[in-house]
Each structure stands twice: as structure tokens, then as C-alpha cells.
Amino acid sequence: MSTAPAGWYADAQRDGHERWFDGRSWTEERRPVGMQQTNTPAGRLGWLPAATAFVALLVVLCGGALVLAGAAIDTVDSVVSSE
Missing domain, CATH: 1.20.5 (Single alpha-helices involved in coiled-coils or other helix-helix interfaces)
Known part of the structure; x- marks a missing residue:
């Protein structure tokens, strides 16, 4: 079983938005497509x-x-x- 790496992916529930995948599951972190941010959502510095x-x-x-x-x-x- 392979999983995608953590990162921003197209949000299937909201057009024009991306959703953060933490490497295991989808989080509630979302952002508009094309918004330049850091690789990790706020509070997830690792x-x-x-x-x-x-x-x-x-x-x-x-x-x-x-x-x-x-x-x-x-x-x-x-x-x-x-x-």
C-alpha cells in the first residue's frame, strides 16, 4: 500500500481550493489554489x-x-x- 506524501492537493469538496494531506489523513486546513504559503499549514512546523x-x-x-x-x-x- 502506498500513500501520497504530505502536501497540498486539490480539494474534491471545494472548487478552486487545496486541502492539506498530512501523509496519513486529510486535515481541515484549506487554502485557495495558487496561494503562496509555506509547505506546512500554521501550527504544523514539524x-x-x-x-x-x-x-x-x-x-x-x-x-x-x-x-x-x-x-x-x-x-x-x-x-x-x-x-
Whole structure:
């Protein structure tokens, strides 16, 4: 079974309009034929922004963990050296 790729296709229910197919099913997103827009309808930017945000969060969390670990090691070193 083959399916069409996600994209804008002629709307069988409205002459002069296109409808967005998400690769699995038809959505309610429609536009007039010839209207220049991005490849994806509003709110459907895909996985890239979410993945970018996730990676940024991981970097911040890992950086914070390293700073805290360094502070803990410095504290232990100062306690041990003062004994």
C-alpha cells in the first residue's frame, strides 16, 4: 500500500481550493489554489523546533549539573584540606 506524501492537493469538496494531506489523513486546513504559503499549514512546523528546544534544555541541565558537581568537589576539598 502506498500513500501520497504530505502536501497540498486539490480539494474534491471545494472548487478552486487545496486541502492539506498530512501523509496519513486529510486535515481541515484549506487554502485557495495558487496561494503562496509555506509547505506546512500554521501550527504544523514539524519536529525540528521541538527537537531544538529539547537539546537546548539538555545542554542547560547538564551544564548546571557540572557547575553543582564542581562546587561540591570544591567544598569537599576545602573541608578535607582544613583538617
